[in-house]
Amino acid sequence: MTHQREIILQELQASRQHLTADELYERVRKRLPRISLATVYRNLEILTQAGIIAKREVSGRQKRFDSDVSEHDHIFCIQCHRLDNLELNRDEVGGLPAGLVEGYTITGYRLEFSGICRECRLKNEKMSKETETWDADAHAVRRH
Amino acid sequence: MTHQREIILQELQASRQHLTADELYERVRKRLPRISLATVYRNLEILTQAGIIAKREVSGRQKRFDSDVSEHDHIFCIQCHRLDNLELNRDEVGGLPAGLVEGYTITGYRLEFSGICRECRLKNEKMSKETETWDADAHAVRRH
DNA sequence: CTCCGTGCAAACGATTTGCACTATG
DNA sequence: CATAGTGCAAATCGTTTGCACGGAG
Numbered sequence: 001m002t003h004q005r006e007i008i009l010q011e012l013q014a015s016r017q018h019l020t021a022d023e024l025y026e027r028v029r030k031r032l033p034r035i036s037l038a039t040v041y042r043n044l045e046i047l048t049q050a051g052i053i054a055k056r057e058v059s060g061r062q063k064r065f066d067s068d069v070s071e072h073d074h075i076f077c078i079q080c081h082r083l084d085n086l087e088l089n090r091d092e093v094g095g096l097p098a099g100l101v102e103g104y105t106i107t108g109y110r111l112e113f114s115g116i117c118r119e120c121r122l123k124n125e126k127m128s129k130e131t132e133t134w135d136a137d138a139h140a141v142r143r144h
Numbered sequence: 145m146t147h148q149r150e151i152i153l154q155e156l157q158a159s160r161q162h163l164t165a166d167e168l169y170e171r172v173r174k175r176l177p178r179i180s181l182a183t184v185y186r187n188l189e190i191l192t193q194a195g196i197i198a199k200r201e202v203s204g205r206q207k208r209f210d211s212d213v214s215e216h217d218h219i220f221c222i223q224c225h226r227l228d229n230l231e232l233n234r235d236e237v238g239g240l241p242a243g244l245v246e247g248y249t250i251t252g253y254r255l256e257f258s259g260i261c262r263e264c265r266l267k268n269e270k271m272s273k274e275t276e277t278w279d280a281d282a283h284a285v286r287r288h
Numbered sequence: 289c290t291c292c293g294t295g296c297a298a299a300c301g302a303t304t305t306g307c308a309c310t311a312t313g
Numbered sequence: 314c315a316t317a318g319t320g321c322a323a324a325t326c327g328t329t330t331g332c333a334c335g336g337a338g
Contacts, residue, residue: 002293021328036295041328043293059201059254061302062327075248084248103262104219104228110203112254118247146312146318165303180320185303187318205328206302 005043007031009052009067018056018064018074018083058083058112073110077117079124086113149187151175153196153211162200162208162218162227202227202256217254221261223268230257 011027012019019027025040044065047053054066059076064083073086116124155171156163163171169184188209191197198210203220208227217230260268 004294034295038296038329039294045329057203075250077248078251103265104221104257104259105265106219106257106259107222108259109255109257111256113248113250114252114254115248115250121247121249148319178320182304182321183319189304 002043004028004032004035004039005046007035008040008043009047012053012065013067016067018058018066020062020064022062024065056083057110059114073112075113075115077120078114079116079120082117084117146187148172148176148179148183149190151179152184152187153191156197156209157211160211162202162210164206164208166206168209200227201254203258215252217256219257219259221264222258223260223264226261228261 008024008028011031012024015024015027021041021044022037024044025035025037028035028040044053044055048055048065051069052067054069056064056066056074058064058074059078060081068085074083075086076083152168152172155175156168159168159171165185165188166181168188169179169181172179172184188197188199192199192209195213198213200208200210200218202208202218203222204225212229218227219230220227
């Protein structure tokens with residue numbers, strides 16, 4: 001456990017979020033200005049292999065790192081791309097095929113909800129109030 | 145609907161699989177040898193926007209394209225990376241939060257099972273028979 | 289002294305984009 | 314002829330790797 005590795009882990013834990021490698025890099029850089037992004041990636045990989053953190057493959061191009069290694073599901077804001085943990089009792093999710101599905105031997109599953117988080121919803125409501133006079137143009141804004 | 149677009153769509157539909165852009169490119173190239181990968185990407189994007197095909201964000205680095213645009217779940221072979229449709233009655237999957245989850249407005253979810261497909265399982269069984277004399281070395285082979 | 293880990297830059301794989309050209313309406 | 318779509322190459326983005334150096338045992 002090197003100094004850099006320690007700081008990277010601390011910052012990830014302190015964030016209490018699911019950070020991307022470069023988000024974490026920006027945070028770590030405030031404490032270790034000479035650290036490189038490669039070191040962040042290398043240590044995240046090492047910490048993942050050691051089971052100390054978890055690498056999450058989720059919506060969006062970048063992978064996210066999670067200091068909570070417990071198996072849980074996630075919810076993803078399609079607007080701001082934040083990712084939160086979901087306290088979902090997996091036993092409640094009935095009907096999941098436990099054995100073979102069309103020849104497959106199941107080893108796990110990944111369940112990810114998407115939606116609009118509270119902050120984005122409030123932001124949207126605020127925006128729509130501010131702009132309700134030119135609502136006619138709204139469709140033009142909705143490009144992309 | 146240009147000629148290239150037509151062929152791309154035909155090949156995707158004919159494959160009855162979830163192809164990556166470059167897998168599809170290789171297939172299309174047999175019929176249009178001068179087509180470029182960029183054209184394949186551009187047309188896949190256009191077809192996706194038009195709702196004619198679906199772009200699936202799944203395990204693995206590459207996105208996969210699906211001529212079946214219906215909402216359904218998937219199962220992914222962690223060994224050969226094939227992706228199959230899952231006929232899973234979503235109503236049977238009980239306990240999914242329909243309304244608000246910690247402030248979120250849910251718009252959808254993505255459920256992906258992982259496992260070993262039949263072909264890989266048979267391949268594995270065959271391999272383990274062929275190699276059972278040197279099973280002692282098996283752990284050395286299991287490096288990723 | 290020996291290594292492992294680092295910083296840097298360059299390589300990489302998947303995807304996107306700028307540009308000049310071409311086919312088609 | 315106007316313009317949407319193409320092929321090509323270069324750019325981009327996230328991530329990984331080669332290499333020489335540096336610090337801890």
